[in-house]
Amino acid sequence: MSEPSRDILEVFDNPHPDRNYRIDTVCPEFTSLCPKTGQPDFGTLTISYIPDQHCFELKSLKLYLQQFRNHGAFYERVTNDILNDLVAVTQPRWMKLTADFTPRGGIRTTVEVEHPEPALPGSDR
Amino acid sequence: MSEPSRDILEVFDNPHPDRNYRIDTVCPEFTSLCPKTGQPDFGTLTISYIPDQHCFELKSLKLYLQQFRNHGAFYERVTNDILNDLVAVTQPRWMKLTADFTPRGGIRTTVEVEHPEPALPGSDR
Amino acid sequence: MSEPSRDILEVFDNPHPDRNYRIDTVCPEFTSLCPKTGQPDFGTLTISYIPDQHCFELKSLKLYLQQFRNHGAFYERVTNDILNDLVAVTQPRWMKLTADFTPRGGIRTTVEVEHPEPALPGSDR
Amino acid sequence: MSEPSRDILEVFDNPHPDRNYRIDTVCPEFTSLCPKTGQPDFGTLTISYIPDQHCFELKSLKLYLQQFRNHGAFYERVTNDILNDLVAVTQPRWMKLTADFTPRGGIRTTVEVEHPEPALPGSDR
Amino acid sequence: MSEPSRDILEVFDNPHPDRNYRIDTVCPEFTSLCPKTGQPDFGTLTISYIPDQHCFELKSLKLYLQQFRNHGAFYERVTNDILNDLVAVTQPRWMKLTADFTPRGGIRTTVEVEHPEPALPGSDR
Amino acid sequence: MSEPSRDILEVFDNPHPDRNYRIDTVCPEFTSLCPKTGQPDFGTLTISYIPDQHCFELKSLKLYLQQFRNHGAFYERVTNDILNDLVAVTQPRWMKLTADFTPRGGIRTTVEVEHPEPALPGSDR
Amino acid sequence: MSEPSRDILEVFDNPHPDRNYRIDTVCPEFTSLCPKTGQPDFGTLTISYIPDQHCFELKSLKLYLQQFRNHGAFYERVTNDILNDLVAVTQPRWMKLTADFTPRGGIRTTVEVEHPEPALPGSDR
Amino acid sequence: MSEPSRDILEVFDNPHPDRNYRIDTVCPEFTSLCPKTGQPDFGTLTISYIPDQHCFELKSLKLYLQQFRNHGAFYERVTNDILNDLVAVTQPRWMKLTADFTPRGGIRTTVEVEHPEPALPGSDR
Amino acid sequence: MSEPSRDILEVFDNPHPDRNYRIDTVCPEFTSLCPKTGQPDFGTLTISYIPDQHCFELKSLKLYLQQFRNHGAFYERVTNDILNDLVAVTQPRWMKLTADFTPRGGIRTTVEVEHPEPALPGSDR
Amino acid sequence: MSEPSRDILEVFDNPHPDRNYRIDTVCPEFTSLCPKTGQPDFGTLTISYIPDQHCFELKSLKLYLQQFRNHGAFYERVTNDILNDLVAVTQPRWMKLTADFTPRGGIRTTVEVEHPEPALPGSDR
Numbered sequence A, B, C, D, E, F, G, H, I, J: 001m002s003e004p005s006r007d008i009l010e011v012f013d014n015p016h017p018d019r020n021y022r023i024d025t026v027c028p029e030f031t032s033l034c035p036k037t038g039q040p041d042f043g044t045l046t047i048s049y050i051p052d053q054h055c056f057e058l059k060s061l062k063l064y065l066q067q068f069r070n071h072g073a074f075y076e077r078v079t080n081d082i083l084n085d086l087v088a089v090t091q092p093r094w095m096k097l098t099a100d101f102t103p104r105g106g107i108r109t110t111v112e113v114e115h116p117e118p119a120l121p122g123s124d125r
Ligand SMILES: [Ca+2]
Pocket: A017, A018, A019, A020, B117
């Protein structure tokens, strides 16, 4: 199967670009394959953003994420890569992606990435 | 069916305009039509505000929202438009509208708009 | 039926006035009448405060709130009035009252008042 | 029955005094007597602290709290007194005690005390 | 049984070291022995961190934690020691470990440690 | 205040009397007065029935139940009396009333009455 | 708007007619109009059945139920009528329809109809 | 402290002795002492019964149960004894007592006793 | 992709064939493709059975179900087919399969199949 | 490590052998080792029984179950074996053991065994 590509993502014009406002989209049906074992992984992706000129279109988002169905993906890398794709296509003022994976071996993992990156805890802002 | 109009919204005098206080109103029975497919959409609207001279009257709010029942509306636009109507009629000191739509295609979306608009995350306040 | 009066509220001496500490009291059995329709309304009141020299006595609070049982009261006004009564009688360092009313016409409302009043969101503190 | 005494509380050396870290201890089986009516009261105590040189030992904490089983205690006073005992014995860098009592007369109360005392809401920090 | 050792922990290269992002890993199957009584203790460990050059590998984390199965461990000490091991091996930009132990004697305890250590509540940041 | 009367209850013709079917109606806003103390009681009434020729009308049910607002009523008696009123007015094939009262003195009570009365547990049917 | 019609319902051949098995379909987005007030009503329909030769097709069920969006409908009648339509079209071995409507005036109602009709509680089976 | 005695239990006349109906009373504040260790035990008692000529009075039930506060009691014995006391005083047509104790040593226990005693599972009825 | 095959299912000898006992296995990560649209479907399968001479092995069950990942499957057919495969391989004394699919178009469906097939509701047993 | 033995289980005399009554004991801290992989398994055991002449003592039950901590055990076998041990030692009138294991490979399993064994579903009783 070919590599997932951001080309499938469609955008539409933000109807209120004059205002900072927030869109949260929850995708509980994300699935990919573990590159080590070939076994399926499952997770819930939550995408939050403040759009600038463009919003992503939901049906194209669904098709974009379905490209990972038979694709090998490590948790940390795929979460960063999806954020990069969504940022590249929508050029948002701010975006955060939280990926909450189901348990494996009695352990469950969540990866949270944000653009622009947040300061470290305790640092001056 | 005619366009939804803010003229149906009624206000009454804020009984304590000397004090900044907050009113939260939850409307779980919002429904409109998808402009692309004509299919019904459903959502819960939560309106929070600090009134200035006027509060909106709840029965008129219900009738105002019922105007969207057979009206085509995209999520991002209709959320911004309803906030603009409520701001125009009540002129609040602060208002936030959160619209939480039911899942479509396994994906659910929330839009949150605020007046005056909040700063971007990480910016100086 | 006569007007509700704050005279029924009893206080006792704060046993630790040297320390800022917080008391939260939840009253899920508040009921009054809608002044327009005469129909009963129901709500949960949550009173949070940092006492100064006086704390309110819980049995007198119950009797004070029962005065509203057959009394006409709009949500926004009655919430502010109850806060004012409690502030007048206890003179707290800080107090917040949250009134969470049951749904009417598919819509539910919460009113939150605070003494001294909080700054507006986004303002300098 | 004699007065509850902090002498029963045992401490052990903080194994990592070089680091500020937090310990939360939840005690859902606290019971005392109402000094007015002699009736039993029940509550959940939550103790959070950042230890300095000493941590309290859990079995001695249980025995300390059992001293209140047949002891008359007003909510506000006993919460402050228990915090004072725990502070005196462990000398923590910070401690908070939240006491959440079961409903009486349809009303339930929580008392939250902190050492050192927090600033008032809205004050400069 | 020998002492638990951090040598069993494996790391891999952070795929996006240019960005501050957060990984949360929840391990609900931690068990060790009480050094006083020899009885088993059970807890849930939650590890949150912002990686720098290295991420810990999940299977090695599972094996590392299984070393405590027949090992005597006090709550406060073992939580600090595990944080120290994870910090030593991954050298993160920030890490927090929360250990939530099951009830003993009607009392339950959570220990939360963070690297670098947080400021005390109320202190200037 | 006068005695509550079943005369206020309105019925309408069962639209499908040929079929045994079930209607469940939940009324969480029931309130009456304790005849001993004069203090308000609160409860949730659940009415389940299989109608014969008549169904009760919901607005008249609400007004019927509001007659108890300032009426003294013991739990066991009032639950039986309300069932008797509803049976007298609707003549159902079967009806059950469950009244779930809020806690008093740390104790809560539910009364469940059924027409025709059920057999005792363990008896032959 | 024209009357809702069962003609829009499509069926497909039961793939395993040799076996009694059960299908449960939950439709949380049912809405109609109150014939008295013209106000929208909302409810969740749950259809359970054991198919004989035919199963209903889900997209046609959705379109069938959308016909009620601007149609006046009393709770008891519409629930019976929808069951009759579904029985007429699929001729099931058994079917039950539960309609759970949102609260109105502080009261909520559920109607449950079954084909063939069940015996009365307590009757011989 | 003296033995708990059923003499403190008060009854009143069943207002509807002609009908089999059920009363459920939940007492979440039961506490006694472990006869082995002297440590407090806590539990929730649920009493369900079909009264014959007498109902127990709730305030006297509360005082009856408070007699166990400083009384040694094994789970299995005390649950049977309380049922026997309640049966002796109210002579019910049927009664069940469920005692749900809080965890000890990571294990929690519920005891359920019924009068008249139920048949064994699987026996002819 | 080839057809899913029951040949991948492995069994082991029931360790206690002398006793009727029940095994419930929950598989929340089932996914297949809609044969009409090619879109992924997701569901939770719950398999309950009383084994005779053989139990299915869990890892082989996981691999068996993964065969449906890229396979077109209608809800009603695939649920019956999986039951038939599991029955053929394990020859159980009794088995039930419940397949609970995620919502599509605002509607969600559960299919429940049982071997041997249950009687119709209301029929003599 | 030696085999788990039922010899560690202690019993005491049933204080009310004249009455059939039920005891439910929940043990959420059961852990054993997978005989194939050597990895720890975790589960919650629920034991329900009607005692005859003997009840099991809870502390000895805890020690009995701890024998499995470093013991290899398949789910189906160990659940049957523990039931057999408890039946052998207490000779109950009826007993059921439910073992609810945590997920492995995205699949979770419960085993339920009963003494005397129940009839098959659908068989004459
Ligand atoms: Ca702007």
